[in-house]
Amino acid sequence: SQQGEEDPQALSIQEGENATMNCSYKTSINNLQWYRQNSGRGLVHLILIRSNEREKHSGRLRVTLDTSKKSSSLLITASRAADTASYFCATDALNSGYALNFGKGTSLLVTP
Amino acid sequence: DAGVIQSPRHEVTEMGQEVTLRCKPISGHDYLFWYRQTMMRGLELLIYFNNNVPIDDSGMPEDRFSAKMPNASFSTLKIQPSEPRDSAVYFCASSLLIGAGGGYTFGSGTRLTVV
Numbered sequence: 002s003q004q005g006e007e008d009p010q011a012l013s014i015q016e017g018e019n020a021t022m023n024c025s026y027k028t029s030i031n032n033l034q035w036y037r038q039n040s041g042r043g044l045v046h047l048i049l050i051r052s053n054e055r056e057k058h059s060g061r062l063r064v065t066l067d068t069s070k071k072s073s074s075l076l077i078t079a080s081r082a083a084d085t086a087s088y089f090c091a092t093d094a095l096n097s098g099y100a101l102n103f104g105k106g107t108s109l110l111v112t113p
Numbered sequence: 114d115a116g117v118i119q120s121p122r123h124e125v126t127e128m129g130q131e132v133t134l135r136c137k138p139i140s141g142h143d144y145l146f147w148y149r150q151t152m153m154r155g156l157e158l159l160i161y162f163n164n165n166v167p168i169d170d171s172g173m174p175e176d177r178f179s180a181k182m183p184n185a186s187f188s189t190l191k192i193q194p195s196e197p198r199d200s201a202v203y204f205c206a207s208s209l210l211i212g213a214g215g216g217y218t219f220g221s222g223t224r225l226t227v228v
Contacts, residue, residue, distance in 0.1 A: 031212055036219075043117070043204055043219030044156075089156070098161075098169050099212030100146065105155035 005033075005090040005104030013110040020077040022107040024090030025070075031093050033066055034101065035075050038087045047075075047088075080111045119205050119220035126227055131193040134223045136205030137186055144208040146217065147180055147190050151201045162188065195227045 008023045024033070032051045036044040050057045050066045050073065057064045063076040077084055087108045091101040118137040126132050138145045146161040160170040165182045173180070177196070182188040192199055202224050206217040 034216060036217075043221045044206075044217070046216035046218070049216060093212060097158075100158055100161050100169060101211075101217060102158065103148075103156035 005092050005102065007088070007090055007104045007107040009107060010105070011108045011110070013112065014080055016080060016082055016111055016113050018080055020080050020084070020109055020111070022075045022088050022109070024073045024075070024104055026073075026090075026092050026104075027071065028094055028096060030068075031095065031099060033064075033073050034091045034093075035062075035064060035073075036089045036091060036103075038089065038106070040086075044089060077109075080109075082111050082113050085109060085111045117205055117207050117218050117220035119203075119223050121223060122221065124223060124225045126195055126225070128196055128227055129194045130227075131191065132195045132199075132225060132227075134190040134203050134205075134225070136188045136190075136220060138188070138205070138207030139218055140186065142207035142209050142218070144211055144215075145182060145188050146206040146208070147188070148204040148206065149201045150204060150222070156204075159190070192225075195225075197227045200225055200227050 005024045005026045034049045035047045038044045048059045048064050050064050061078045066073045087106040089103050089106040091103045093099045093101050120135045143164050147159040148156050150156045159172045160180045162182045180190045202222045204219050204222045206219045208215040208217045
């Protein structure tokens with residue numbers, strides 16, 4: 002069953018701009034992860050944030066987590082054409098045996 | 114490590130035929146997952162294994178689907194008989210940990226088309 006829901010479904014920006022994607026989920030979580038999927042490829046793990054953390058950085062990525070609102074955001078700064086991909090949030094929780102449940106993703110297009 | 118290896122990359126089969134998808138996880142990863150991805154339903158967890166033992170198969174859609182993991186380096190997902198609605202991309206993923214913050218490593222997927 003799906004837990005996370007990303008917003009927007011699609012996002013188009015120009016190189017150099019920042020891209021922000023949001024994820025909302027329904028039940029309490031243990032941690033939240035973000036993945037990237039290039040067209041025709043498997044998903045690649047980007048970053049993980051634990052339920053007791055509020056913000057995390059990795060290179061040009063910044064993730065925030067608000068457990069009171071059951072939401073997370075992924076910010077990609079200074080975007081590049083190579084960032085064009087679909088981005089998924091995934092949550093794990095006790096009621097799913099801690100296996101990851103994925104949202105339907107945000108499709109990001111970065112144009113030169 | 115070559116990552117998670119899935120075969121075949123593409124499979125086209127006729128309705129009613131048996132289909133077998135294969136996966137080799139990363140060596141040392143104790144968890145193996147099978148997901149199905151469609152435009153309508155997104156990524157769905159079908160089943161996962163821990164140390165070769167199936168832990169949760171509640172996502173397997175019907176009795177037509179079965180999965181095995183005979184050893185730590187190989188798993189199969191079988192559909193018999195296949196139906197057009199089974200058309201999807203099937204991903205295998207492996208992980209060292211779950212719950213404690215382990216990220217998953219995904220294979221490149223098998224695109225299944227049932228005609």
